[in-house]
């Protein structure tokens with residue numbers, strides 16, 4: 536009897552894990568990108584860059600979007616460093632989104648939230664900063680959306696991939712083995 540219960544628990548766990556893995560693979564295939572997190576070196580450089588942006592006046596407590604927040608590590612790090620800001624992670628892959636949500640709850644990180652949505656249909660009109668680590672096709676789609684919706688003075692920080700038809704204000708090169716570029720744009 537005990538071994539039957541053990542087998543049922545084992546099989547259920549395996550089935551849940553398989554379903555979770557299938558969900559991640561399917562959404563990654565549909566999105567054209569997996570939820571691979573940015574490295575700690577890159578995250579540190581993003582924070583360094585963002586800390587140098589103007590923070591005075593109304594911009595000491597704005598809204599920051601992480602478009603495609605994956606497992607939530609970058610959004611949570613931003614939340615720790617920018618306590619007066621509201622950080623919103625946009626993600627459409629349920630498993631990474633759920634892990635991010637749990638991590639924020641465990642940390643009691645009140646200024647960070649995660650939303651299940653498509654980053655191409657989100658309204659960026661009231662946003663002060665956007666951070667993203669996506670892929671060239673996504674940047675091509677976001678370029679006109681940001682041009683149309685972002686208010687003047689809003690910043691976009693993009694890891695690895697440039698925003699087509701935008702002139703970067705700055706390009707930082709990380710000291711990782713890939714020399715990852717980070718692009719800074721001002722709307």
Ligand SMILES: C[S@@+](CC[C@H](N)C(=O)[O-])C[C@H]1O[C@@H](n2cnc3c(N)ncnc32)[C@H](O)[C@@H]1O
Pocket residue numbers: 562563566568569570571572573601602603604605606607608609625626627628631652653654655667668669
């Ligand atoms: C390379 S990961 C970046 C993870 C995180 N930003 C980081 O730096 O650690 C890109 C994320 O974008 C998400 N993504 C891609 N297309 C999306 C879409 N249309 N709507 C919402 N999320 C999307 C993917 O699911 C993936 O988790």
